[in-house]
Amino acid sequence: MMQPASLDDLKVLDLSQGIAGPLCAKILGDFGADVTKVEPLEGDKARRMAPFFGEEPHPEKSLVYLLVNLNKRGVKLNFEDKAGQDLLRQLARTSDIIVESFKPGYLASLGLDYESLARENPGLIMVSITPFGQTGPYSQYESEEIVTYALSGIMSISGVAAREPLKHGGFQSQYEGGYSGVVGTLAALHARDFSGEGQQVDISLQDVVASTLIIHQPFYSWAGAVQGRAKTSGRGSGQVIRCKDGYFVWQTGGGAEWHDIAEFFGREELKQERFSTLNGRTIHADDLDHIVVEATKDRTMHELFRTASEKYHMLFGIVQEPKDLAECQHLAAREFFQEVDHPVIGRIQVPFRLWSMSESSAQYRCPAPLLGQHNEEVYRERLGLDASAVAALAARGVI
Template identity: 50%
Template sequence: MGHPAIQLHHGRIQRTAGKALRAIATIASPVGVGYNPFGSTYPEETKRKLTSTQPQQAPLTHGPLDGVKVLDLSEDIAGSFCGRLLADYGADVLKLEPPTGASLRRMGPFFGDDPHPEKSLFYLLMNLNKKGATLNLETVTGRNILERLVPHVDVVIESYRPGYLADLGVGYDDLQKENPSLIMTSITPFGQTGPYSQYKGEEVVNYAMGLIMSISGVQGEEPLKHGGFQAQYEGGLNGAASTSMALFMQSNTGEGQHIDISVTECVASTAMATQTTYPFMGGTLPRRPPSGSNFGHPMPCKDGWIIVQTGGGATWDTIADFFGDPQLKEPKFADPAQRLRNTVELDQVVLDSIKDRGKWDLFTKAAEARMLFGLVQTPSELLECPQLVYRNFYREIDHPVIGKVKVPAALFNLSLTPYQYIRPAPTLGQHNSEIYLDGLEYSREDFVRLRQLDVI
């Protein structure tokens, strides 16, 4: 038997899923209760369940994915983020990386501007709540070890070039022979199939190929990309969501499956309406003009930038009073059609009225006026944002190398099984002894030999 840290646990998930399905069947079944699926006549018992007031149950100490075992072989942001989301909500995730460390460890920025493998910001963030071990899949022994681990897990996450693992003899079809219930989640720039599947793709490539860049920015200027690594995060989010669905099916049927995530398709899926506009209208919506977009762009004030939208609970008179320029009450700005016709002049009046005002004062007064209003928050401001602080969005972690630091943690809230911070990102090979000595029961001599041969 392997160590509990890498053993497979399906039983609890099956029981939980079974209860959920029985509950759904009880509510949905029309037999003997006069249920009308096309009307509003619900069974009396169901009405009582839906309308009765029950005391809220205290949060549980385990997550919704408690008992799920995951091997994370990915080296990029998307795959690592997928694994982190599963770990954040209870899955036991083991990060397996080459003995030299995953490539993400070499990605800056670094804490203290020190390019150290334990100080990469991205590795730290993308691998919270995971355990970590090393394994060299380029060696025969390393691949044999992977095959020994696979029967004890539910999920393998990987982000290698399509076909790479299969060429090594440890692709999905190979590993499924070791574990027929295995789920493999593959996250790559363009997916496992198609003419671009073998192409490499970085963040900016995925963004460009996924359409979003073409509709971002100002008319007549170069297309723009959102800051950061949004495409990678979208790939990770989709990977975690689809893996959760596959786990639900696995718990009910015992079947595994191969999940194929294309980061470019994840990006493209966020512009569904834009894509549909072309076949529907025979053209595409233009990007915003450089000026005169009727409150459609950020505006500079004394200490930053704001964004204003008409609508909300504020009348135009209220908005005009907020900006404090009597010109805004002239007939040429009296209704939406006039404002659109005179939008360049409108923008200039608004810009002149806010240039000497602070963004937080504007934000507070806009809320009092029931205006649709936002301010552009900097990273330091976001860290102190009262809304995020109140919702406990940031958590302080204590890393053995860099010490204590606040990080974004709770990405969504489940009332009964909330996010739990368990451990910081693992140091390189931190849990090798637990996995190889305790779990796979290698002798101390063999363990040392594996290290000498660069297998772990």
């Protein structure tokens, strides 16, 4: 018998925009929290982020917005209006968690910062996810994904040695920031269980990405060494190699001895003494690269992957593209994807389940809200406003 959702006793206000904050709040919602997304009248900026369903720019067709705002109700609210600020204070009084991503100092200028709201709700937890955190000399600087990546240090080891540093694809700092926001929230909730007091959780995207340099940065701190970017050839293993229909990576280790690896690639010259040791393979890495490329150029990546993994127990991976992921039998078995039925977009499959739990796993309950979709529900049921008051606030441009 399934247990109740892990976080179904929590109320969350999601004031954040973009990806990191909304993703944090979405994951809390996946585990049962009652999440209300509070958007400005023009909507979250993510509504204007490509890609759009059907390649049609539309505030209800951004796939980014759809993905990071599942399992939420949605309302509109004008923070710049005094009446809007009062409504937010009322919502905050009965909330457990607020997730926000404004530039440090903005909420304080409106009297809506953590200290102000916590005076009326001492158990409140505010999770602030920003490019550089609430403190420090960069805290007021503007940033975007590529800026965060550059300043975190991870670009310095991304790419190849003979070329300029590169950024990983996608919005990795945003995703990592969202996940860190969830961890920080859960830690603050645990502390509240003992003290009864809430606190502000300060997430810096630069900190988050820099913290992933688990080996790279200590190299410099401890020994003054710099890892640098990879060479394009002469590495012997661990680099991307072209095969008949795609790319793969391999390296020694796992459950395979060198004679197993030589047999897998099917080239007698790999059984030569010069390749039998790590030192020998390093010295003769260019020759090893050439032999492996020739041995695999007419083999498909899925055949290589299955044979290497199942028969030889090698450390072997293939470079999967979106089509491969959508058809991946392993992800399907893990129930990684979720079909969402959106009132504008229709049915679409999205990544959903980040981890599984035997008794209270993540559950999909509703698609991302339309802009202002739950104004009536939230302002009337949660705050007790009547229909005329809600209509008047809408007419004044407050909600």
